[in-house]
Amino acid sequence: MKKLDTILLSLMLAFLVVLGVISMVDKDKTVSLVENRKLNSRPKFSLSTLFDGSYIPALENYYSDTFPFRDNLLSLNKELNSFYYYSGGDNNYLVIDSAGGAEKGGEALSTAEKAAQEAAGAETTTAASETSAPGGTSAAPAETTTAAETEKPDPEIGLPAEGQAKAIGTMIVVGDNAMDIPTATYSVIDKYAEAVDNLARCMGPNVQTYSLVTPNSGEFYSPESFHTGSHSQKDMINYCYGKMDKGVKTVDAYSALREHADEYIFFRTDHHWTALGAYYAYTAFCKAAGLNAVPIDQFKTGTYDTFLGSMYTFTSGYPQSDTLKAHPDTLTYYLPIRETHAKYYADTTLTNGVAVSVVYTKLGDDVSNKYLCFIGGDTPICIINTDVNNGKTCMVLKESYGNALVPFLTSHYSKIVVVDPREFNRENKPSMNIGEFGKAQGVNDLIVVNYPFMINNTSYIEWMNRMTK
Amino acid sequence: MAFSSLTFLYCFLPFCLLLYFAGRSISYKNWVLVAFSVVFYAWGEPVYVILLVVSAWLNYLLGRKIGACGDRGGKKWLVLAVIINLGLLAVFKYTGFLVSNLNHIAGLNLPVPKIKLPIGISFYTFQAISYVIDVYRKEVEVQFSYRDFLLYIALFPKLNAGPIARYSEVGPQLARRRTTSEGAFYGATRFCMGLGKKVLIANYTGKIATRLLDGDLTSLSTVGAWLGILMFTFEIYFDFSGYSDMAIGLGRIFGFTYAENFNLPYISKSITEFWRRWHISLSSFFRDYVYIPLGGNRRHQVLNLLIVWGLTGLWHGASWNFVLWGLYFFVLLWIEKRNKRALKRVPAMVRHLMTMFFVVVGWALFYCTDFSRLGLTLGTMFGLKGAGFAGGQTGIMLLNNLPLLVVCIIGSSAAPRIFGLALGAWCAGPQKVRTRQIVYTLLVFTFDMALLLLVTVSLIGSSYSPFLYFQF
Numbered sequence: 001m002k003k004l005d006t007i008l009l010s011l012m013l014a015f016l017v018v019l020g021v022i023s024m025v026d027k028d029k030t031v032s033l034v035e036n037r038k039l040n041s042r043p044k045f046s047l048s049t050l051f052d053g054s055y056i057p058a059l060e061n062y063y064s065d066t067f068p069f070r071d072n073l074l075s076l077n078k079e080l081n082s083f084y085y086y087s088g089g090d091n092n093y094l095v096i097d098s099a100g101g102a103e104k105g106g107e108a109l110s111t112a113e114k115a116a117q118e119a120a121g122a123e124t125t126t127a128a129s130e131t132s133a134p135g136g137t138s139a140a141p142a143e144t145t146t147a148a149e150t151e152k153p154d155p156e157i158g159l160p161a162e163g164q165a166k167a168i169g170t171m172i173v174v175g176d177n178a179m180d181i182p183t184a185t186y187s188v189i190d191k192y193a194e195a196v197d198n199l200a201r202c203m204g205p206n207v208q209t210y211s212l213v214t215p216n217s218g219e220f221y222s223p224e225s226f227h228t229g230s231h232s233q234k235d236m237i238n239y240c241y242g243k244m245d246k247g248v249k250t251v252d253a254y255s256a257l258r259e260h261a262d263e264y265i266f267f268r269t270d271h272h273w274t275a276l277g278a279y280y281a282y283t284a285f286c287k288a289a290g291l292n293a294v295p296i297d298q299f300k301t302g303t304y305d306t307f308l309g310s311m312y313t314f315t316s317g318y319p320q321s322d323t324l325k326a327h328p329d330t331l332t333y334y335l336p337i338r339e340t341h342a343k344y345y346a347d348t349t350l351t352n353g354v355a356v357s358v359v360y361t362k363l364g365d366d367v368s369n370k371y372l373c374f375i376g377g378d379t380p381i382c383i384i385n386t387d388v389n390n391g392k393t394c395m396v397l398k399e400s401y402g403n404a405l406v407p408f409l410t411s412h413y414s415k416i417v418v419v420d421p422r423e424f425n426r427e428n429k430p431s432m433n434i435g436e437f438g439k440a441q442g443v444n445d446l447i448v449v450n451y452p453f454m455i456n457n458t459s460y461i462e463w464m465n466r467m468t469k
Numbered sequence: 470m471a472f473s474s475l476t477f478l479y480c481f482l483p484f485c486l487l488l489y490f491a492g493r494s495i496s497y498k499n500w501v502l503v504a505f506s507v508v509f510y511a512w513g514e515p516v517y518v519i520l521l522v523v524s525a526w527l528n529y530l531l532g533r534k535i536g537a538c539g540d541r542g543g544k545k546w547l548v549l550a551v552i553i554n555l556g557l558l559a560v561f562k563y564t565g566f567l568v569s570n571l572n573h574i575a576g577l578n579l580p581v582p583k584i585k586l587p588i589g590i591s592f593y594t595f596q597a598i599s600y601v602i603d604v605y606r607k608e609v610e611v612q613f614s615y616r617d618f619l620l621y622i623a624l625f626p627k628l629n630a631g632p633i634a635r636y637s638e639v640g641p642q643l644a645r646r647r648t649t650s651e652g653a654f655y656g657a658t659r660f661c662m663g664l665g666k667k668v669l670i671a672n673y674t675g676k677i678a679t680r681l682l683d684g685d686l687t688s689l690s691t692v693g694a695w696l697g698i699l700m701f702t703f704e705i706y707f708d709f710s711g712y713s714d715m716a717i718g719l720g721r722i723f724g725f726t727y728a729e730n731f732n733l734p735y736i737s738k739s740i741t742e743f744w745r746r747w748h749i750s751l752s753s754f755f756r757d758y759v760y761i762p763l764g765g766n767r768r769h770q771v772l773n774l775l776i777v778w779g780l781t782g783l784w785h786g787a788s789w790n791f792v793l794w795g796l797y798f799f800v801l802l803w804i805e806k807r808n809k810r811a812l813k814r815v816p817a818m819v820r821h822l823m824t825m826f827f828v829v830v831g832w833a834l835f836y837c838t839d840f841s842r843l844g845l846t847l848g849t850m851f852g853l854k855g856a857g858f859a860g861g862q863t864g865i866m867l868l869n870n871l872p873l874l875v876v877c878i879i880g881s882s883a884a885p886r887i888f889g890l891a892l893g894a895w896c897a898g899p900q901k902v903r904t905r906q907i908v909y910t911l912l913v914f915t916f917d918m919a920l921l922l923l924v925t926v927s928l929i930g931s932s933y934s935p936f937l938y939f940q941f
Contacts, residue, residue, distance in 0.1 A: 004907060005650040008914045009657060015918070016483035023479055050515050064475050064932040077930030080923065084673050085869045093865045095680075172865065183685055225862045229688040317930065 019068060028066040039065040074317070082319040094173035094320040171311070172222060173320045176327040177268040178311035179218040181226045182452040184236045192455040193243035195464040196448055199397065200248050202435040202468035209446045210288060211244060212251040213237045214273065214281055214401060216451050217266035220258070233452045240455055251288045253281035267329045270309020272371050275333050278404035285405075285447070286412075294411050299334035302361050307331045307370040331370045333359050336410040338386040344379035347430035348437050358384055358407050374403040380423035380430070382406075383441075384416040394445040395438055397421060397467075399460070402449035409447075417441050425466035434467040470512035471629070472715045473667045475928050478921075481509065489723065495644060499620055502723065509625040510588070517587035520557070525622040527553055528597040529615050535604045536611030543605050550601040554594050561587055566787035591784060592631045593622050595754055600636040602758060609637050617643040626719035630712040632730035632750035639725060646724035654910070656721030661917040663714025668924045670877060671708035672931070674700040677870055682836060686845040692859040694849040696867060702832050703877040706735060709748070735828070735881040738820040739812065740801045743828060755781055774799055785835070790843060794834040801827055 032039050043049070043058035050056070067073070087093055170181040200209035215233040218226055227233060234254060241250040257265055257273075257280050265277030273281070279296055286293035306328040315321040336358050343353035360373040375382050378400050393415040396402050402418065409416055417438075424432040438446065454460045470477050485505045489498055511518040531550040535543040559567070561584055569581045600621070603609040612618040621639055681689060681697030689697070710731035720727050730750050737743035744752055755777050763773040775796070782795020805812065812820065833850065837843035849855030867874075879885070896909030 002650045004910050005654040008910065009650065009653055012657060012914075012917065012921075013483060013486055015921075016479055017487065020479040020483050023475075053515065056512055056515070060474060060476055061932070063480075064929060067475055067479075067929055070929060073926050073929040076926045080926055080930065083872050086872045088868045088871070093868055095862060095865045095869060170862075172862075174865075183688075223862070223865070225688070225690070230685045231688065 022068045023063070023066075026066075026068055029070075032065075032071070078317055078319060081317060085318050085320065087320055092173060092175050092320050092323045094171075094315065094318055096171050096315070096318065170226070171314060172218075172226060173315055173318075173324070174221070174223065176323050177217070177221055178315055178321075178324055179222050179226070180216060180271045180311065180453070181218045181222060181231055182216070182233065182236070182456060184230050184232070184239075184452075185456050186239060188456050188458055188461065189236060189240045190243055191458070191461050192450075192464075193240050195461045196248055197245045198465055198468045199434060199446065199448065200245065202433070203438050203443065203446050204435060207438060207443055207446055208289075209248045210251055210285065210448065211241065211248050212253055212281060212285060212405075212447060212449045213240055213455055214253045214277075214449070214451050215257060216271065216273070216453075217268075220261040220266070236452050236455065249288050251281070251285045253284045256280040256284040264330075264332075267307070267309050267311075267331075267371075268327070269312040269324045269329050270307065270371060271311055272309070272401060273404060274329075274331065275374070275404050275407075278401075279334065279408060282405055282408040285409075289445070291412050294337060294408070296334070298337065301332055301334050303333070304331040304363065304370040304373065308368065309371065310369075331373070333361070333373055334407065335359055335361070336386070336407050338388055338410050340384050340386050340410050342375065342382060342384040344376065344382040346380055347424075348381070348432050348440075350381070350383070353383075356382060358410060371400070371403070375406050375418060377403065378420050378422075379418075380420055382418040384410060384418070386410045386414055386416070388412065388414045390414055392445070393417065393441060393443050394447055395419060395434075395441065395443045396447045396449060397434070397464070398447075398449040399451070399454055401451045402447075405449055413445075415441070417443065421463040421467055422460065425463060425469075432467055433469070470509045470625075472664060472712070473672070473924070473928070475925070476512075478664075478925070481505070481512075486722070490648075495646070498723075499616060499643070502624060503616055503620050506620070506623045506625040506628060510623060510628055513588050513629075517590075520561070520587055520590075521593065521623055522619065524554070524557055524594070524597065525619045526615065528601060528622070529612065529618040532601055532604050532611055532618070533613065535601060547601055547605045551598060554598050554601075558590060558594050560584070561590055563783075563787045589629045592633055593628065595633045595751075596622055596636070599633070599754060599758065603636055609640055612636075612640065612643070624720075624725070626723070626725075627716040627727065630709065630716070631748075632713055632716060632727055633754055634727055634750070638728060642725050648722065648724040652724070653722045654913075656718040658913055658917050659718030659721065660715050661718075661920045663711040663716075663718060664924050665920040666707040666711030666714065666880075668927050669920075670873070670880065671704045671711060672927070673873055674707065674877060675704040677866065677873075678704055678836075681866070682846060686842060686849060687855065689846075689849050689855050690857050690859050690863050691849055691852050691855060692867070693863040694846055694855060696863065696870075698829055698833050698836065698846070698850065699874075700870070701836050702735075702829050703881065705832065705835075706731075706881055707877070710734075733881070733883055733886065735825065736821070736883050737824050737828075738817055739824055740798060740805055740827060743824060744798070744802070751781070751784070771803070774803065778802070786838070788838045790834055790838050790840065794831055797831055797834055 028039070028041070030039055030041065031037070040058070040062040042062050043055055045055060049058075064070075085094055085096070170183070172179050172181060196209065196211050200207075203209060213236075215237065218231070219233040220227075222231075225231070237254050244250060257277060260276075260280050263276060264274055265280060266273050276296075283293040285291075307330065308325060308328045312321055312324045312328075315324065340358045342356045342358050344356050345351070345353050356376040356379070358375055360376065363370060363373050369377075371377075375384075384406070388411065390413070392413050394409060394413045395417040396406055396409070397419050398405075399420065399422065406416060406418055419432070419434070419437075423429055434446075448464075450460075470481060472478075485501070488505075489501045492498060492501070507518060507522070510521055514521075528550060531546050531553075534546040535550070538546065564584050565581050568579050571577060572579055572581070600609070600612075604611055612621070620643055621634075621636060624639075627634055678697050678701035681693050682701065713730035717727050717729070728750065730748060732746040732749065734743050734746040737746055759780065760773055760777045763776065764770075765773065778795040778799035779792055780795070781798075782792040785791040785794070815823075830847075830850075833846055834843065837846050845854055852858070892912075893909065896905040898905045
């Protein structure tokens with residue numbers, strides 16, 4: 001028996017040693033196709049990083065990222081997750097943290113937004129090259145890398161005040177519908193309302209400011225406890241609007257969406273609204289602004305079938321995502337009626353503009369995020385000129401929710417200036433004063449478009465405020 | 470360094486084992502272990518490793534001083550040693566707590582220093598204290614080799630989370646020990662089981678507990694609060710006892726035998742029994758070095774118990790809720806003592822459920838370091854606060870975690886042990902049938918390897934972080 005024990009123990013040790021040796025000498029992969037991301041590379045050793053405690057964790061991350069057979073182990077882990085995230089018979093239920101990032105504090109933007117943004121730079125370039133310079137995409141990956149690196153949580157921005165509940169994002173899957181559930185922190189919503197007021201003041205008395213806060217799909221399709229109490233988006237939006245100055249016109253997108261909740265207004269596998277959802281919000285905006293909304297049947301439409309979005313990606317480590325994969329989304333777009341010319345720019349100098357389409361109709365299979373078909377995704381500044389002859393200019397200050405709304409606005413303005421506040425006034429990013437830029441562009445209307453995660457996001461609010469300074 | 474990390478399992482451990490078994494002399498083996506232990510500690514605490522080495526050195530010197538004094542004069546050195554050890558603990562663990570309380574009581578506004586707690590300081594300081602006291606009491610021999618003393622203090626299997634090994638138990642093994650193949654096989658199995666408890670159970674239950682209890686408590690339902698605390702109840706048991714299993718297992722591989730630290734605490738039928746089964750090395754430390762010297766049950770027993778339980782609470786963390794948690798057990802134990810006879814008449818099943826009820830409620834006190842959150846959590850558990858009895862979120866989470874919950878309940882019961890013993894007995898056979906023994910060994914080995922694989926899968930899985938739409 002002793003002999004057998006020794007043999008088996010030697011086998012076990014050999015297993016550890018062999019895998020250990022392979023892990024050290026094998027060639028490290030740099031990107032993960034399974035996870036769509038760059039893998040951590042070996043951190044540079046220095047005494048200062050060792051003693052401040054950052055070197056070893058970085059080394060551990062690098063080690064697990066480049067562990068031999070990582071992809072195989074990951075697919076086994078998905079199987080393992082069917083034990084830890086049991087779905088029960090024919091149902092398909094899942095509740096998980098939103099990528100877990102929030103627990104560790106220092107959250108900048110919600111991970112969904114951040115990651116979407118990281119990709120946006122590159123994809124816009126790629127997409128733009130379809131219209132402007134075919135084949136000239138070689139520089140794009142480099143750009144993406146820098147974008148990704150600068151998108152790390154912003155250290156300048158403090159954590160939520162102590163004693164506050166740790167913000168734990170929730171993602172749920174019910175059947176073939178995956179939803180991101182926001183949680184209200186009313187003290188932060190106060191700050192959001194204040195920031196919109198500040199923006200309005202900064203724009204000056206001649207500019208009309210509109211605030212459009214839209215719910216997301218969780219409000220309409222999640223089990224009751226996910227959209228009531230601190231998760232009630234209706235309460236968040238009403239509260240937020242109630243706090244704003246009377247001079248800011250608030251847009252009741254909520255009611256417009258609620259009325260059509262039985263239609264396909266939100267994606268099931270992505271955290272955005274569909275173009276139809278954005279259209280109903282647009283009708284609400286028209287109501288607030290005294291414009292006549294273009295009837296939906298007047299638009300030419302087209303579709304992208306089999307769109308698997310961000311929510312699918314986030315849940316892809318769990319067996320429940322198989323149901324999403326089996327039922328992908330269809331993205332229907334509505335083409336602008338007016339003739340449009342659009343370019344995007346890196347900063348307020350508006351140099352080196354790159355042409356973009358207001359709606360891309362020919363995104364290839366290589367662009368998995370079909371939502372980028374709306375103005376090419378998130379860019380710092382995107383300026384759209386139309387053949388509308390009223391001489392009116394609007395500025396849309398938004399995160400990615402705004403992208404699907406912009407195409408509908410082309411019927412009402414000669415010029416639309418789309419600005420993403422996340423792209424300015426931060427480390428390694430250009431600066432912008434929205435009042436000055438607005439004046440230079442001759443802006444008449446400012447439309448601030450956000451969904452509930454942003455009105456609860458201190459970093460985002462800070463970036464809005466920085467535009468007024 | 471954590472046992473439950475890929476770097477430990479696939480880099481540190483195999484190379485430590487290879488080097489350890491490459492030589493024969495005990496001196497060589499001890500050098501290997503000391504070197505690896507220091508690296509192990511420095512991996513997580515590149516700065517505080519100095520504290521560990523210096524603290525061990527001071528205790529080593531004072532131990533020799535006390536020993537050299539013979540029957541007279543050793544006391545002052547002992548007092549110095551205890552002051553140094555408790556002083557280090559006070560500075561590195563309790564400074565912030567003390568200052569903020571001082572501010573509160575005296576209305577001062579002193580800046581509260583933020584000192585990071587050195588890993589394992591509560592464990593290794595207590596080991597050092599037990600050593601110097603035992604030397605003074607002449608219960609153990611003085612250790613004249615600093616290397617071997619450092620090995621006692623810093624031996625990596627038990628450095629992070631105990632057990633608090635006594636020198637009387639480990640001392641002789643420092644100079645003389647042998648690894649048998651049966652012992653190593655048992656140790657490897659014990660290690661794999663501990664690893665599985667930590668990675669495959671505690672890590673997951675911990676995540677659920679955090680989700681439910683660290684979020685917005687006003688939207689938490691009663692069932693959700695109980696599920697959260699229950700998950701924490703299992704997290705702390707499988708985590709802590711898993712660590713002890715790994716320590717004991719690794720110790721056996723290196724030829725050390727440590728006393729058991731957990732003995733199925735969740736099968737207890739009384740609080741007294743629970744504390745005889747939970748973190749045994751800590752309770753016995755307080756019994757031998759605080760309770761009995763104070764007079765035990767001969768003089769002012771209530772006061773002695775009060776002190777011991779207050780300190781036990783405080784040992785777990787620098788926050789009042791831990792003291793409250795300790796005193797909670799003081800009260801329960803006292804009530805139990807006074808009603809021994811009445812309790813005997815209660816059916817065993819009821820006593821078990823009662824005990825577990827109080828233990829689980831106790832974990833709520835332990836979990837919430839913030840008293841307003843503690844109030845909300847307890848209020849929600851007992852239906853006074855929170856968002857109703859149950860909600861959709863709780864329902865889905867309960868469903869998602871049902872298999873895990875079942876594994877937790879079975880895993881913390883006596884069932885696995887009974888099964889293991891029965892299988893072992895069957896395999897040993899009436900006449901020591903050889904084939905049965907081989908089958909048994911192979912079964913256990915397969916089990917170990919399966920655990921190792923699952924742990925690796927899970928650890929890799931926890932580093933899974935998909936990004937959206939990244940293009941290459």
